[in-house]
Amino acid sequence: xxxxAFDRRSFLKGAAASAAAVLSTQLAANAxxxxxxxxSDSGEKPASRDKxxxxxxxxxxxxxxxxxxxxxxxxxxxxSFRSLQESIINYGGNKKPEFLTCTHEESSVxxxxxxxxxxxxxMGIAAHGTVGLQHAAMAVYNAWCDRVPVVLFAGNFLDANxxxxxxxxxxxxxxxxxxxxxFTKWDDQPVSLQHFAESxxxxxxxxTTPPMGPVLITADGDLAEEAVHDEKKLRLPKLTMxxxxxxxxxxxxxxxxxxxxxxxxxxxxxxxxxxxEGMKRIVELAEALNAPVADIGGRMNFPTNHYLCRSLDKRSxxxxxxxxxxxxVADPWGQFNTxxxxxxxxxxxxxxxxxxxxxxxxxxxxxxxxxxxQRFMPVDLAISGDAQATLPALIxxxxxxxxxxxxxxxxxxxxxxxxxxxxxKDRVRTEAAPGWDATxxxxxxxxxxxxxxxxxxxxxxxxxxxxxxKNLWPATEYYNFIGGSGGxxxxxxxxxxxxxxxxxxxxxxxxxxxxxxGDLMYAPGSLWTAAHHKIPLLMIVHNNRAYHQEVMxxxxxxxxxxxxxxxxxxxxxxxxxxxxxxxxxxxxxVHGEGPINDPAAIGPALSRAMxxxxxxxxxxxxxxxxxx
Amino acid sequence: xxxxxSKIIFLLLLTTAFASAQExxxxxxxxxxxxxxxxxxxxxCHGTLGQGADRGTGxxxxxxPLAYPAFAVxxxxxxxxxxxxxxxxxxxQELTDIYxxxxxxxxxxxxxxxxxxxxx
Numbered sequence: 001x002x003x004x005a006f007d008r009r010s011f012l013k014g015a016a017a018s019a020a021a022v023l024s025t026q027l028a029a030n031a032x033x034x035x036x037x038x039x040s041d042s043g044e045k046p047a048s049r050d051k052x053x054x055x056x057x058x059x060x061x062x063x064x065x066x067x068x069x070x071x072x073x074x075x076x077x078x079x080s081f082r083s084l085q086e087s088i089i090n091y092g093g094n095k096k097p098e099f100l101t102c103t104h105e106e107s108s109v110x111x112x113x114x115x116x117x118x119x120x121x122x123m124g125i126a127a128h129g130t131v132g133l134q135h136a137a138m139a140v141y142n143a144w145c146d147r148v149p150v151v152l153f154a155g156n157f158l159d160a161n162x163x164x165x166x167x168x169x170x171x172x173x174x175x176x177x178x179x180x181x182x183f184t185k186w187d188d189q190p191v192s193l194q195h196f197a198e199s200x201x202x203x204x205x206x207x208t209t210p211p212m213g214p215v216l217i218t219a220d221g222d223l224a225e226e227a228v229h230d231e232k233k234l235r236l237p238k239l240t241m242x243x244x245x246x247x248x249x250x251x252x253x254x255x256x257x258x259x260x261x262x263x264x265x266x267x268x269x270x271x272x273x274x275x276x277e278g279m280k281r282i283v284e285l286a287e288a289l290n291a292p293v294a295d296i297g298g299r300m301n302f303p304t305n306h307y308l309c310r311s312l313d314k315r316s317x318x319x320x321x322x323x324x325x326x327x328x329v330a331d332p333w334g335q336f337n338t339x340x341x342x343x344x345x346x347x348x349x350x351x352x353x354x355x356x357x358x359x360x361x362x363x364x365x366x367x368x369x370x371x372x373x374q375r376f377m378p379v380d381l382a383i384s385g386d387a388q389a390t391l392p393a394l395i396x397x398x399x400x401x402x403x404x405x406x407x408x409x410x411x412x413x414x415x416x417x418x419x420x421x422x423x424x425k426d427r428v429r430t431e432a433a434p435g436w437d438a439t440x441x442x443x444x445x446x447x448x449x450x451x452x453x454x455x456x457x458x459x460x461x462x463x464x465x466x467x468x469x470k471n472l473w474p475a476t477e478y479y480n481f482i483g484g485s486g487g488x489x490x491x492x493x494x495x496x497x498x499x500x501x502x503x504x505x506x507x508x509x510x511x512x513x514x515x516x517x518g519d520l521m522y523a524p525g526s527l528w529t530a531a532h533h534k535i536p537l538l539m540i541v542h543n544n545r546a547y548h549q550e551v552m553x554x555x556x557x558x559x560x561x562x563x564x565x566x567x568x569x570x571x572x573x574x575x576x577x578x579x580x581x582x583x584x585x586x587x588x589x590v591h592g593e594g595p596i597n598d599p600a601a602i603g604p605a606l607s608r609a610m611x612x613x614x615x616x617x618x619x620x621x622x623x624x625x626x627x628x
Numbered sequence: 629x630x631x632x633x634s635k636i637i638f639l640l641l642l643t644t645a646f647a648s649a650q651e652x653x654x655x656x657x658x659x660x661x662x663x664x665x666x667x668x669x670x671x672x673c674h675g676t677l678g679q680g681a682d683r684g685t686g687x688x689x690x691x692x693p694l695a696y697p698a699f700a701v702x703x704x705x706x707x708x709x710x711x712x713x714x715x716x717x718x719x720x721q722e723l724t725d726i727y728x729x730x731x732x733x734x735x736x737x738x739x740x741x742x743x744x745x746x747x748x
């Protein structure tokens with residue numbers, strides 16, 4: 001490729017006289033009718049049906065995208081990026097990036113969200129102008145809140161002079177990023193191909209530098225559709241990734257002294273880890289201190305079967321702690337305080353003199369409007385740094401700061417901590433037993449049946465509407481759990497699970513998800529995407545036939561207003577008619593089983609579904625379940 | 629301190645309630661109670677068998693529920709996030725029936741008899 005555009009009309013000028021006659025006819029046909037308003041002042045050219053662009057700008061855009069290493073572009077097709085789509089497929093060979101067909105832009109972004117958390121790198125998204133970006137917005141907000149990199153390409157025709165009348169004007173926008181600017185990390189609207197190349201590299205780098213987040217780059221339609229002019233002048237910038245920042249060494253030393261001297265240190269980890277290496281480092285730190293760890297779950301931070309794992313005891317641990325180390329905690333205030341609902345009674349959970357250290361990049365990425373920064377939490381030592389990158393220095397500093405007597409005291413804590421861990425595990429198993437044979441099915445039973453199915457596999461729970469998995473299952477690998485949606489916006493689960501499953505597909509990791517029925521109904525089309533692209537995923541529908549949490553809110557409000565309390569089902573339940581999720585899945589080419597009411601049928605249905613997943617295809621099992 | 633006082637009061641109430649329950653158990657219909665339990669959607673937090681729920685949404689109520697007076701105190705003037713269910717909207721009879729339903733729930737299989745819950 002690499003040819004400049006050429007105009008077939010010019011080529012024909014030197015051809016035979018008969019051909020020239022044809023050309024003359026065409027030119028005549030394209031000329032403005034007598035009396036019609038001339039467009040010559042606006043710079044428009046008469047159209048030619050023979051015009052061919054051998055090297056459109058969108059080909060170069062594909063070269064740029066390929067240079068970032070992005071393997072996929074998830075998208076619902078749109079005319080504003082039609083040239084880019086065509087170039088991805090025909091010029092790029094539809095490989096790295098491959099075009100993934102999605103049925104909604106919210107699904108495209110959520111799919112990229114789940115993918116990035118497993119793959120450790122972003123997926124691209126193409127969204128069509130105003131409509132596509134508005135559809136994408138909620139999922140972009142989730143990615144923002146969850147600090148996950150997503151690279152969005154917005155189709156648009158900035159030049160009003162080239163827009164077709166009607167719909168294209170509705171879909172075009174002066175400033176495409178304005179809609180999402182409150183919850184994207186960076187954006188740009190390049191006006192040349194060189195500008196596009198530099199902005200994509202910059203955007204990719206910004207998105208993947210902690211704290212990570214979505215970025216948006218406009219792929220202008222005219223820029224994409226017009227020919228590349230003078231390609232020799234274009235330079236593809238080198239992409240160099242930014243090393244995540246470590247916390248200040250003096251502050252790290254001070255934190256180490258506080259932790260070494262503590263009688264009851266506690267570690268709270270949320271979005272701390274980016275890899276297995278991060279988990280190893282937290283284990284090393286926790287063992288050096290014999291400090292219990294509560295994994296808040298934004299990422300997989302700590303092995304659930306380690307004797308220092310005490311995630312279920314977080315509240316009591318915080319209440320007893322004299323020093324708390326937080327590692328990239330999204331809601332620091334909420335770890336130390338509660339406000340009752342609906343009476344808003346405040347309660348402090350921790351001792352008044354507890355010392356708090358927070359290693360976080362949270363303060364480096366905030367915007368004013370959306371309130372994902374959570375309530376302000378005063379701490380004793382705030383270290384601005386990437387938690388995983390700072391841990392090696394902190395571990396060494398703790399070892400250096402620990403005196404002989406402190407070492408002995410730390411060692412003495414082990415026996416009790418092992419016993420406390422065992423008690424926590426026994427407690428949750430005891431809580432899982434009641435209702436084992438109940439109909440609707442017990443969520444604990446579903447969880448246990450699922451684990452029994454995958455325990456000998458490398459497994460990943462991409463999404464889960466229940467906590468049993470983390471509380472019951474032994475989990476030691478970073479890929480086992482990938483955290484939640486970030487912004488708690490509905491519509492994340494199904495497409496995020498499909499994205500995670502795509503990233504796991506070539507790693508031999510079985511991906512499962514436990515999907516709330518209400519959430520699934522936001523984006524059921526993602527099932528079709530999984531079937532179409534042969535993405536193996538075992539999805540269980542946690543079918544409680546309700547927006548379960550909202551039932552409780554309505555009960556609270558009725559009581560608060562001193563009104564009848566038997567009406568909470570109105571507007572909160574998803575029944576009459578009941579949705580047949582198995583048929584829904586089957587209609588989109590996905591293996592579907594259910595609705596399952598008999599708990600004894602769960603195991604066999606999951607086994608059949610797993611056989612489908614092992615063939616490389618998605619499967620859905622609809623289990624009519626208890627609320628939680 | 630306030631939390632401590634309310635804990636003491638609650639424990640006293642439970643003790644008193646337990647003592648009085650030994651003297652006279654409430655009369656109610658388990659069948660009607662099941663209907664009321666479902667009608668008022670108690671199951672959303674506590675499970676259809678009163679078995680409790682994931683994420684600490686609602687504590688386990690059955691089998692072997694609290695003594696009736698303590699149960700009634702919790703329903704009418706609950707601790708923590710549960711909304712109060714007042715007499716005007718859940719009658720004493722309905723409450724008694726619900727209690728009868730919870731009392732009728734048979735124990736589930738014991739933990740030791742459920743191999744799938746052995747995650748060691």
